[in-house]
Amino acid sequence: MINVTSLDLGTKVLHVSDDFFANAERMLEESQPVFKDEYDENGHWMDGWETRRRRDSKNDFCIIKLGASSKINSFEVDTAHFKGNYPLAVSIMACCAKNIKDEELTKHPENFEWKELLVQSDLEGDTKHDFKSSCQDEVTHLRMDIFPDGGIARFKAFGTICFDEKLYDKENINVLSMLHGARAVSTNNEFFGELKNILKEKDALNMGDGWETRRRRKPGFDWGIIELAKPAIIDNIMLDTNFFKGNFPDSFSICSAFVEESTDKSIVTQSIFWEELIPSQKLEMDNKHYYDQSVLLHNKPITHIRINIFPDGGVSRLKLFGKFIKDEELKDLV
Incomplete structure (x- = not known):
């Protein structure tokens, strides 16, 4: 909630x-x-x-x-x-x-x-x-x-x-916005800042207004799973490391999936097998990074994403721009 x-x-x-x-x-x-x-x-x-x-x-x-x-x-x-x-x-x-x-x-x-x-x-x-x-x-x-x-x-x-049905008629909107019903489902770590912060529409106020994990001292990487309010197709992505200068991730990637029914607990295990939406990309400190369709690996409808940050660090905002898909249109797309 x-x-x-x-x-x-x-x-x-x-x-x-x-x-x-x-x-x-x-x-x-x-x-x-x-x-x-x-x-x-x-x-x-x-x-x-x-x-x-x-x-x-x-x-x-x-x-x-x-x-x-x-x-x-x-x-x-x-x-x-x-x-x-x-x-x-x-x-x-x-x-x-x-x-x-x-x-x-x-x-x-x-x-x-x-x-x-x-x-x-x-x-x-x-x-x-x-x-x-x-x-x-x-x-x-x-x-x-x-x-x-x-x-x-x-x-x-x-x-x-509650999802606003009028959003179906709009294109290139941030389908990952908290205001449009997206929600943080699970993360392996949010020691310094909560995952849900990256779903906010307005720019971060400070470093504490983003998602930040502790310093990783073991092999692996940090991740967070987010559910969209409705299925959507993604056209472009913006990731912001605003305020994160000595603690931004070295790189990131995003996996995605279309999940018709699941629980928050089981979705974590399912995410292991999700396909990549955007492959690993290098990041810079205190900067907004933009990625268009030429970088995205597919344009299938999705309901969930998993953002992976390598190996750890902080992200202030993540926005996925695209279009919500009506149920009757999904039959031909999934």
């Missing part, structure tokens, strides 16, 4: 009842919350969303617009560093409002069907809470209520991005 409320996906806070002490969007950051002994004009600086103390019978809330339509399985509500100022409880609702103007939803939320994903649940201070979602329907917006006020350091909703 991926964090569908990540700012990297374009998620944003549309409306907030109050964020006097700390901006609500700060709780959507992927980084670990930190504590700073600093003060601004409103009080102590906190890494998260924090409201003022309520003096009425109401409660605070915020409305979040997801970067892409998603199905949510679970939530993580982290009150790290909020000890005397955390909410006593939280609840979460959601609605599916595609192609709706932001102001229409924020001004008249009662016009939309809100489904309960999490009943009002107790919170503790300076604690990471895990909750299950009671509904896995497709949603575009979340409403989080906190009772009655206080601070949330980080909020994450884990699930899957």
Whole structure:
């Protein structure tokens, strides 16, 4: 599952009842919350969303617009560093409002069907809470209520991005984008940076925003397996080693396969027998590398890839440009 409320996906806070002490969007950051002994004009600086103390019978809330339509399985509500100022409880609702103007939803939320994903649940201070979602329907917006006020350091909703059928009509798009439903399945190592980072659309912010393995001290190489949202044909590839200067891989290659049905565990063994999509290519530090069809070894539909880096190191982004293939078109291609 991926964090569908990540700012990297374009998620944003549309409306907030109050964020006097700390901006609500700060709780959507992927980084670990930190504590700073600093003060601004409103009080102590906190890494998260924090409201003022309520003096009425109401409660605070915020409305979040997801970067892409998603199905949510679970939530993580982290009150790290909020000890005397955390909410006593939280609840979460959601609605599916595609192609709706932001102001229409924020001004008249009662016009939309809100489904309960999490009943009002107790919170503790300076604690990471895990909750299950009671509904896995497709949603575009979340409403989080906190009772009655206080601070949330980080909020994450884990699930899957729903495939946008309109993408079938587009060509030369990044079919390996997290925003289009691609996901990291498995890797042998991600000591310094997670494999899923290379699926982000925007350029890396720093070296920690990519995939980086530890220094290899044994024979072999490092690898990562990624699943596309739908079968696709690849036309060209971009691999970026941005920020990786003394720790970029010497070379890389990509294997691919069309897999109709499998489990994440068994796909690792299957990948041993996948055919190459692009043979081993030398890499340079801190550089974007481009490869067109003249380098690719086939143009068959694929559902999975395995990127191999030799022998180890870091990659900031990997993009596979091509076209998603409809089911009825696959019969003649596979």
